[in-house]
Amino acid sequence: MSMRTTCPYCGVGCGLLVSPDGQGGATVKGDPDHPANFGRLCSKGTALGETLGLTDRILSPQIGGKPADWETTLDLVASRFQAAIRDHGPDSVAFYLSGQMLTEDYYAANKLIKGYIGTANVDTNSRLCMASSVAGHKRAFGSDTVPGTYEDLDTADLVVLVGSNLAWCHPVLYQRLVAAKKARGTRIVVVDPRRTATCDSADLHLSLTPGSDAALFNAALVALADRGAVDRSYVAQHVSGFDAALAAARASDPGLTGLAPGDLAQFLDWFTTTDRVVTVYSQGINQSSSGTDKVNAILNCHLATGRIGRPGMGPFSVTGQPNAMGGREVGGLANMLACHLDLENPQHRAAVQGFWASPAMPDQPGLKAVEMFEAVATGRIKALWIIHTNPAVSMPDADAVAAAIKGCDFVVVSDITRTDTTRLADVVLPATAWGEKSGTVTNSDRTISRQRPFLPAPGQARDDWRMIADVAARMGWADAFGWTSAAEVFAEHAALSGIAGHLGRDFDISGLAQADYDALPPTRWPVTAQQQGGRFFGQGGFFTPDGRARMLPISPRLPVAQTARRYPFRLNTGRIRDQWHTMTRTALAPRLTQHIAEPFLEIHPQDAARLGLAPATLARVTSPQGAAILRVAITDRVQPGQVFAPIHWTGDTAPMGRVDALIAPVTDPVSGQPESKAAVVAIAPLAPAWYGFAVSTGPQHPDATYWARARHSGGWRSELAGLDRPETWEAYARALFDLPDAICLSVEDRMRGTHRLALMHDGCTLAALFIAPDPVQLARGHLAAEVGRAGASLLAGRPGVGTLDPGPTVCACLNVGLNTIMAAIAAQSLTSVEQIGAALHAGTSCGSCRPELAAMLALSQPPLARLKQAAP
Ligand SMILES: Nc1nc2c(c(=O)[nH]1)N[C@H]1C(S)=C(S)[C@@H](COP(=O)(O)OP(=O)(O)OC[C@H]3O[C@@H](n4cnc5c(=O)[nH]c(N)nc54)[C@H](O)[C@@H]3O)O[C@H]1N2
Ligand SMILES: Nc1nc2c(c(=O)[nH]1)N[C@H]1C(S)=C(S)[C@@H](COP(=O)(O)OP(=O)(O)OC[C@H]3O[C@@H](n4cnc5c(=O)[nH]c(N)nc54)[C@H](O)[C@@H]3O)O[C@H]1N2
Ligand code: SF4
Numbered sequence: 001m002s003m004r005t006t007c008p009y010c011g012v013g014c015g016l017l018v019s020p021d022g023q024g025g026a027t028v029k030g031d032p033d034h035p036a037n038f039g040r041l042c043s044k045g046t047a048l049g050e051t052l053g054l055t056d057r058i059l060s061p062q063i064g065g066k067p068a069d070w071e072t073t074l075d076l077v078a079s080r081f082q083a084a085i086r087d088h089g090p091d092s093v094a095f096y097l098s099g100q101m102l103t104e105d106y107y108a109a110n111k112l113i114k115g116y117i118g119t120a121n122v123d124t125n126s127r128l129c130m131a132s133s134v135a136g137h138k139r140a141f142g143s144d145t146v147p148g149t150y151e152d153l154d155t156a157d158l159v160v161l162v163g164s165n166l167a168w169c170h171p172v173l174y175q176r177l178v179a180a181k182k183a184r185g186t187r188i189v190v191v192d193p194r195r196t197a198t199c200d201s202a203d204l205h206l207s208l209t210p211g212s213d214a215a216l217f218n219a220a221l222v223a224l225a226d227r228g229a230v231d232r233s234y235v236a237q238h239v240s241g242f243d244a245a246l247a248a249a250r251a252s253d254p255g256l257t258g259l260a261p262g263d264l265a266q267f268l269d270w271f272t273t274t275d276r277v278v279t280v281y282s283q284g285i286n287q288s289s290s291g292t293d294k295v296n297a298i299l300n301c302h303l304a305t306g307r308i309g310r311p312g313m314g315p316f317s318v319t320g321q322p323n324a325m326g327g328r329e330v331g332g333l334a335n336m337l338a339c340h341l342d343l344e345n346p347q348h349r350a351a352v353q354g355f356w357a358s359p360a361m362p363d364q365p366g367l368k369a370v371e372m373f374e375a376v377a378t379g380r381i382k383a384l385w386i387i388h389t390n391p392a393v394s395m396p397d398a399d400a401v402a403a404a405i406k407g408c409d410f411v412v413v414s415d416i417t418r419t420d421t422t423r424l425a426d427v428v429l430p431a432t433a434w435g436e437k438s439g440t441v442t443n444s445d446r447t448i449s450r451q452r453p454f455l456p457a458p459g460q461a462r463d464d465w466r467m468i469a470d471v472a473a474r475m476g477w478a479d480a481f482g483w484t485s486a487a488e489v490f491a492e493h494a495a496l497s498g499i500a501g502h503l504g505r506d507f508d509i510s511g512l513a514q515a516d517y518d519a520l521p522p523t524r525w526p527v528t529a530q531q532q533g534g535r536f537f538g539q540g541g542f543f544t545p546d547g548r549a550r551m552l553p554i555s556p557r558l559p560v561a562q563t564a565r566r567y568p569f570r571l572n573t574g575r576i577r578d579q580w581h582t583m584t585r586t587a588l589a590p591r592l593t594q595h596i597a598e599p600f601l602e603i604h605p606q607d608a609a610r611l612g613l614a615p616a617t618l619a620r621v622t623s624p625q626g627a628a629i630l631r632v633a634i635t636d637r638v639q640p641g642q643v644f645a646p647i648h649w650t651g652d653t654a655p656m657g658r659v660d661a662l663i664a665p666v667t668d669p670v671s672g673q674p675e676s677k678a679a680v681v682a683i684a685p686l687a688p689a690w691y692g693f694a695v696s697t698g699p700q701h702p703d704a705t706y707w708a709r710a711r712h713s714g715g716w717r718s719e720l721a722g723l724d725r726p727e728t729w730e731a732y733a734r735a736l737f738d739l740p741d742a743i744c745l746s747v748e749d750r751m752r753g754t755h756r757l758a759l760m761h762d763g764c765t766l767a768a769l770f771i772a773p774d775p776v777q778l779a780r781g782h783l784a785a786e787v788g789r790a791g792a793s794l795l796a797g798r799p800g801v802g803t804l805d806p807g808p809t810v811c812a813c814l815n816v817g818l819n820t821i822m823a824a825i826a827a828q829s830l831t832s833v834e835q836i837g838a839a840l841h842a843g844t845s846c847g848s849c850r851p852e853l854a855a856m857l858a859l860s861q862p863p864l865a866r867l868k869q870a871a872p
């Protein structure tokens with residue numbers, strides 16, 4: 001019996017068919033009937049079944065790191081928040097939430113803190129993610145409205161992807177776009193300083209100067225005006241500010257983009273002569289000190305041409321988290337009210353307070369994420385509740401944020417597992433996870449989908465909304481938080497949205513207030529008697545007082561921190577294909593750690609040569625904020641002077657690989673969103689005394705200058721490096737693997753300076769450690785497959801004659817390695833991605849590795865998997 005639910009990862013919001021196995025596991029397939037994915041899934045969605053185990057779960061409340069019961073814990077939380085409010089006022093407490101919370105959880109938290117505690121000190125990781133889009137939408141449209149739908153990607157003639165690595169971050173949308181390109185020749189332009197996997201299907205890649213996007217779209221606005229592409233009647237009827245916006249655009253210098261004139265001309269030619277244009281944008285736009293202006297520079301072009309809210313055209317901010325949109329709908333940010341109502345508007349405040357019949361309602365915006373943690377650091381915030389996010393890793397200036405959380409009087413963290421943030425908390429609350437909880441999420445194109453439970457809550461875990469309601473009840477508000485199910489929370493939220501609709505807001509789902517919650521099919525909002533889903537603004541109807549959209553005059557600004565002699569490199573950060581943020585769930589699935597198993601630094605060959613950085617060695621990266629150590633991946637995918645590092649590694653997986661320790665807490669003045677993609681750093685070789693690779697069946701406890709660990713299907717593997725040598729390698733290995741009594745077999749090669757050690761029990765190798773003066777060259781996949789087997793043959797480090805090491809995984813869905821694919825290409829003379837699929841099935845499931853397969857065929861660009869692996 002399979003059940004319909006929704007993927008908990010990205011904002012594409014794919015529908016799933018889940019078949020529980022009755023023993024705590026499940027198989028997961030794409031739902032062919034869901035309008036976001038029509039059955040497709042990416043590698044992360046496909047591997048969900050492997051992340052359901054309970055090994056690392058928090059199963060009971062904890063006070064000071066020790067298990068406690070619910071009554072004591074909830075009493076403590078309520079009384080500490082009450083004490084802070086009594087002694088220091090409501091603004092001395094804060095909630096820090098997440099775009100991964102379900103709408104119902106989010107609604108409950110927002111109601112408690114704004115309507116009952118009476119402060120707007122509630123912000124979310126969406127501040128790091130979507131805040132610039134929200135602010136840009138509000139400035140242009142008068143509301144945070146995403147005008148278009150996914151179908152527009154199917155029917156556009158030109159899709160411009162700006163600061164979006166769609167192939168890795170929204171893989172199912174990307175596959176949808178690639179299918180459209182195949183079917184109707186859709187042109188794709190990628191605007192990104194870095195050549196990403198997404199560029200593999202682009203007709204044009206504009207590798208612009210970091211942060212110069214507004215100059216590009218200003219140039220586009222000028223070209224639209226000069227070449228007669230402006231829709232005069234749309235502008236006359238529905239838009240204000242055209243002349244000022246155009247004048248500012250004319251005053252801005254396209255040279256800022258650093259683009260070759262031919263490339264810029266090609267782009268402007270396509271952009272001005274194509275009517276069906278969708279401009280998709282993501283973190284390369286939002287995470288910038290000029291993020292809101294960049295958003296408005298894009299919106300200006302679509303407003304000037306009336307290319308908005310009609311099939312196949314429009315600006316499209318794709319959301320990152322599964323419920324980034326839901327969080328915006330409930331008003332989870334410090335400067336928003338519920339249901340897209342405005343905190344600054346007295347009528348809106350009165351409407352929400354009236355509906356809640358609540359004792360309080362703040363009239364000033366609260367602290368935004370960066371300000372909030374600064375207030376935590378200075379002691380202004382006395383009690384903080386963090387739910388469903390890991391700010392000790394993901395906030396800019398992460399070391400300072402971790403220190404602030406540690407020093408705060410009282411911190412509660414709700415999570416499902418131990419993280420860098422839970423370790424700093426006074427109280428940890430065990431939450432139910434995906435698969436155990438019930439609620440709704442809204443994806444990038446306003447489609448509300450149900451997450452349905454198919455597993456029981458483990459241990460004492462509780463739903464996030466219920467924990468919030470439990471605390472609210474203890475603070476004296478039992479009636480207002482007396483829901484008995486997520487369905488009741490949703491019905492209340494839907495009813496409130498009806499009031500917002502009457503006040504002329506876009507977000508109105510009052511038509512769902514009486515809906516059959518359990519059976520609710522994917523539904524695009526709004527849902528009212530007048531409108532069901534569809535697009536916005538094709539005929540105007542903006543949510544400003546006069547109903548007209550606003551074009552804004554934009555003067556481009558480059559990133560705040562400028563590279564200088566001390567910090568000559570610009571550090572760009574982002575995501576990899578198979579990991580989700582701080583990896584608390586995706587790292588549980590061994591096949592997802594095989595594509596890329598450790599943090600890395602992409603650096604241009606010229607820079608690497610100048611700095612004396614050899615492939616696969618380690619680099620020390622420093623910024624004014626902090627330091628990191630990263631594996632060197634030399635590639636011309638980044639421009640000289642620019643480097644790129646992924647964001648996923650943590651104190652648990654690679655303590656020196658936490659890149660947010662390097663990021664300055666610089667924010668956009670309008671949205672408060674941090675500039676996470678443009679830090680300045682210095683880079684130098686690390687020159688460790690030794691490099692190591694360790695593989696084992698059991699857990700590892702690395703202690704080294706640098707380490708990064710990951711699961712493989714039979715245990716653990718880690719990369720190690722040290723500035724100092726331990727006294728004996730045997731003692732080091734025993735401690736690393738916690739195997740004090742195993743038999744130790746050791747081989748030393750004095751000439752090469754290498755050591756190989758196997759720790760054995762009952763004739764089986766339980767663990768092996770390989771040490772070398774240079775990056776360890778081994779067949780890692782082979783070692784991971786061999787550990788735990790009889791004998792010590794794995795000390796050879798590579799497979800015997802006649803067996804092929806599959807190499808790093810390229811296709812994570814079907815587990816096909818690089819070496820296997822390269823061998824098949826050579827042996828069977830394969831010439832297309834389809835032929836590789838027919839021969840090996842690689843690339844036939846989610847398709848997110850197809851760009852890499854194409855690259856392997858072309859062989860002009862080695863895939864990232866190969867670039868970063870320490871050795872073949
Ligand atoms: N695999 C995977 N998928 C995910 C996630 C994940 O953790 N893993 N997270 C989800 C979330 S929450 C989010 S927000 C999305 C993010 O999705 P994306 O925004 O697509 O991903 P990023 O890798 O953060 O950044 C996108 C690109 O911005 C580029 N960039 C940097 N600076 C600039 C600039 O100045 N201008 C331009 N035009 N581009 C620039 C970077 O080189 C990068 O390739 O992904 C979602 N999907
Ligand atoms: N330098 C740099 N920094 C960035 C970014 C970047 O591109 N560059 N991107 C930013 C962006 S866009 C984002 S969205 C953030 C993401 O950063 P975070 O939100 O900090 O990352 P996650 O790992 O998604 O954290 C989610 C947490 O919720 C826990 N969890 C999982 N399920 C549940 C549940 O059901 N209930 C509860 N209570 N907890 C649960 C997980 O174990 C995990 O600890 O990072 C931001 N930071
Ligand atoms: S694209 Fe992948 S991660 Fe995103 S919702 Fe779909 S299956 Fe989940």
Ligand SMILES: [Mo]
Nearest residue numbers: 128129320321
């Ligand atoms: Mo995000």
